[in-house]
Amino acid sequence: MTDYDVVRVFCGPTGGYGNELGVVREGSVLPDPAERQEFAAKLGFSETVFVDDPERGVIDIYTPSSRLPFAGHPCVGAAWLLDVPELVVPAGVVGARQDGEFCWIEARAEWAPPRTLRRYGSAAEVDDLAVPPAGEWVYAWAWEDEPGGRVRARGFPGRGDGVEEDEATGAAALLLTDQLGRALNITQGAGSQILTAPQPGGWVEIGGRVFLER
Template sequence: MACLDDLVTPDIRFLRVFGDPNGDHGNVLGVVRDGRAFPGEESRQALARQLRLSETVFIDDAQRGVVDIYTPGTRLPFAGYPLVGVAWLLGLERLELPVGSIPVRRADGFTWIRARADWVPPRTLREYGSVQEVDALAVPEPGEWVYAWAWQDVAAGRIRARGFPGRGDGIDEDEATGAAALLLADRLGRAVTVTQGSGSQIMAAPGPDGTTDIGGRVCVMENPAC
């Protein structure tokens, strides 16, 4: 991660998405509030590379919820935690992406989006026999996006997970991956609560007509650290 203190401006906001009940953990998201400050894919990719966050979002139309998402190395048609974060920030009922229109709702301190599993870029969901096995994993070699998971409590729908993007772009492990949790809930056909990374918490549940909802807590990072 870059030294974010040097990059905080009125145009760039940093959020913590999928935090725990105490406001800790969560994946740090960079949000460019006015996408016109970075016109064109090349300048946006350069900023995302400089920030070195899992994802950076550019708001192109704050009234309609039109946004553009980048990792340090590529542009994404869809991603989970950036959309939950920007939905919370904008306070809209819908976001607009190339893949389609994303409904948004809020309840009990959580922000939720509704999406389809086939919008998610490829991920390998790899189940392990125990939480201890997941926690003991080393970062795999680049080449495959792996979401490693195990049941903590089957009856309660509680899952332990870790995400390894495998892109070779400096993000060896993802702190919280909403899109992968969406895929997992879709595959399992049930609601789950995922604890990922150092303690981030993601909620996911099947929705109507083949959709899946993902949600979590979001807060502003007032003093981003280096």
């Protein structure tokens, strides 16, 4: 069995929740994309990262069914685990920094895969949603406190690959922040926390807590 680490990304204030991420630190053991895809499907996490150069931060990201040019929670988790100032993904160079209990990355909205950002009237409506049919990737959200920038959200990948709901989704948070043009404090899934902040030149920072699970 290929060795891998598991980290939880975008954990809540007490360290709970967060989205699990598989990280294969020695990406060279599975160099072929088809092998990586098969392994990511076997692990079944919403995303799995393969590290191709730990010093330069070169990583390769897979869902159980596809390869991604960029994804938020894998980049935050990998940046924290590798402790590097930047990551290199197919979409571009992702800036990274550690700030106390939070790890931050900086990315661009156009790097994110397509998401349907669907606004609801209240947080309770988002809480009560059933998993929609497979098809589009839906990010359901509502204001909990609009003046304070607090958002309630849930993510439904709709890929039909076994991941019905994504506990914490950095790419969707990136798109929402870019659309709204303001900093956000997002509670997603069962209790994960994602912080975002627009930056000059079309960049957006995404931050959260990361814990090593195993």
